[in-house]
Amino acid sequence: MQDSVWLEHYPAEVQPSYDYPKQHLARFMIDSAEKYPDQIAIHFLGKKLTYKQLLDSTYRMANSLLTLxxxxxxxxxxxxxxxxxxxxxxxxxxxxxxxxVQTNPLYTERELKHQLTDSGSEYLITLDILSKRVNNVLPETDVKHTIFTSIKDYLPFPKNVLYPLTLRKDGLSTRVDYSTTAHSFKRCLMEADTKPVLVEVDAERDLALLQYTGGTTGLSKGVMLTHYNLIANTLQTKEWSYQSTEGEERYLAALPFFHVFGMTVLMNLAMRQAGMLLLLPRFEAETTLKLIDKMKPTIFPGAPTMYIALLHHPNIRQYDLSSINICISGAAPLPGEVQEQFESITGGKLTEGYGLTEASPVTHANNIWGKRKIGSIGIPFPNTEAKIINPSTEEELEIGEVGELLVKGPQIMSGYWNAPAETARVLKDGWLYTGDMAQVDEEGYFYIMDRKKDIIIAGGFNIYPREVEEVLFEHPAVMDAVVAGIPDEYRGETVKAFLILKQGVQVDIEEVDQFCRERLAAYKVPRSFEIRDSLPKTLIGKTLRRKVVEEELNKQKKA
Incomplete structure (x- = not known):
């Protein structure tokens, strides 16, 4: 670490190394509630909860789970x-x-079943409007008890009255058949004790989270993150944003908490800093602009698509965004012009970082108030090492050479759940092999050049082509298929599927689209389809995905 050239670019306020407490992750909330009991912890569509109220409800949930x-x-x-x-x-x-086990509410039955069975989850907390999907899957899992809640449970009047009417208009049902295994969230809290609960953990060894991520095989893997992993990354982020003030910040929570980026830089960090979480159940540009104008958030982590959507809103100048001081962009590359425009409108700082689920997730970031470089993911966080190696020889490369990015630090996972072979492949001597191709310049700033894995990042979501292809292969008309990420001005990349149909078979593209929608979360469904006579392949028959992308880009260029 002492030889790491990037340390020269650390602000004076940030130390290269810190001691991270080996404690229970939930202590963040408990400590803040003890210091700031009357501070607003959560603002949700007009409903407010103080830290005291939040901790009280959390103790009730813990006691209810213990009873179950x-x-x-x-x-x-x-x-x-x-x-x-x-x-x-x-x-x-x-x-x-x-x-x-954080689970995406957009998951289809197929995706949900895999995650619940692979993790061995025995308890599930979810929404009443998802009950039909959930109940179709439960018999094939180990889930013993399900707790159902409703969005209206925490809506203020009159929104709580209008909410069911809106659902009925959209054809959604809140019906739940409660039983000895299906419970009401509201009743669970009402009937539970408020006595404090804090089961002792070994922070460095005991898991706090199984966060699922995909792979080129198409199988979703559970990333094992300990209490210490998540504490370290939360505090690394806190130190990096050193001008933020405990007890005073307002965090705009547009990133979902079921995504590890939102979990760390919003939920965990806000609890540590006794900040106010301004919750958005889903991102929508005008709703977000109105919330910023009214509630004056100071910190707004997000994905590039969020900043782009706000900048492109026709009425953006009608809203006051000047409260925003800090924005950290992740999940996809941040265009330089977006950074400049957003900073011009808000007066705050928007900086790009880098991470991955296996690292809790942040490993690199540009300085917020110090030196930064457009197009770079920045420099490694405190206590974080990084290097570039030749993927074939594993020799460390020189400055400017492109190779695989490796990272090491206290935020790195302990491995993949029930997947020792996969763990051994990506974790060696404490180094995480990211699979991303990168280079580093003479000042220690890192740049992602390409993805070794064929991940598509669309709107901040990771999409794994193989998973989409496997669904397409299930279609009776499809003989061959390849899915690729095509550059998109708004989403970063968009999913396109190239199909070869079985001889003599014809199919309506809308029917293929519907077939995918029934089996994949909406963000994974290809935005466009192209039927072709052939696909470029290697001598052993492997489809050359990169070649398909090149052909598509050349076609678009000519057009």
């Missing part, structure tokens, strides 16, 4: 958008010593 039989190490799946229940459930489960 949750023991230390059990997996509790949480399938919720950003709402008070998501925060209460997350920390409530952690207090019992359980391992949280």
């Amino acid at each position: 039989g949750v023991q230390k190490g059990d997996r509790v799946a949480i399938m919720l958008p950003n709402c008070p229940q998501a925060v209460i459930s997350y920390y409530g489960a952690l207090l019992t010593g359980a391992v949280v």
Whole structure:
């Protein structure tokens, strides 16, 4: 670390190394509630919860889970958008010593079944409007108890009255058949004790989270993150944003908490800093602009698509965005012009960082108030090492040479759940092999050049081509298929599928689109389809995905 050239670009306020407490992750909330009991912890569409109220509800959730039989190490799946229940459930489960399994509410039955069965989750907390999808899957899983909640449970009047009417208009049902295994979130809290719960953990060894990520095989893997991993990355982020003030910041939570980026830089960090979380159940440009104008958030982490959507809103000049001081962009490359325009409008700082689920997730970031470079992911966080190697020889490369990025630090996962071979492939002597091709300049600033894996990043979501291709291969008309990420001005990349149909078979593209929508989350469904006579392949028959992309780009260029 002493020889790391990037340390020369650390601000005076940031130290190269810190001691991170080996404690229970939920202590962030408990400590803030003790210091700032009357401070607003959560603002949700007009509903407010103080830190005292939030901690009280979290203790009730923990006691309710214990009554249902949750023991230390059990997996509790949480399938919720950003709402008070998501925060209460997350920390409530952690207090019992359980391992949280964050689950995307957009998952189809197929995706949900895999995650629940692979993790061995025995408890699930989710929304009433998802009950049909959930109940179709539960018989094929180990889930013993499900807790259903409703968005209206934490809406102020009259929104709580109007909400069911809106759902009925959209054809959605809140019906739940409660039983000895299907419980009401509201009733669970009402009937539970408020006595403090904090099951002792070994922070460096005990898991706090199983965060699922995909791979080129198309199989989603559970990333094992300990209490210490998440504490370290939260505090690394805190130190990097050193001008933020404990007890005073307002965090705009547009990033979902079921995504590890939102979990760390919003939920965990806000709890550590006794900040106010301004919760958005889903990102929508005009709603976000109105919230910024009214509630004056100071910190707004996001994906590039969020900043782009706000900048392109026709009425952006009608809203006051000057409260925003700090924005850290992740999940996809940040265009330089977006950075400049957003800073011009808000007067705050928008800087790009880099991370991956296996690193809790942040490993690099540009300085917020110091030297930064457009197009770069910045420099490594405190206590974080990074290097570029030749993927074939594993020799460390010289400055400017492109190779695989390796990182090491206290935020790096302990491995993949029940996948020792995969773990051994990417974790060697403490180094995480990211699979991303990168280079570093003479000042220690890193640049992502390409992805070794064929991940498509669209709107901040990771999409794994193989998973989409496997669904397309299930279609009776499809003989061959390849899915690729095509550059898109708004989403960063967009998903396009190239198909070869079986001989003599014709198919309506809209029917293929519907076929995908029934089996994939909406953001994974290809935005366009092209039927071709052939696909470029290697001598052994492997489709050359990069070649397909090149052909598509050349075609667009000519057009």
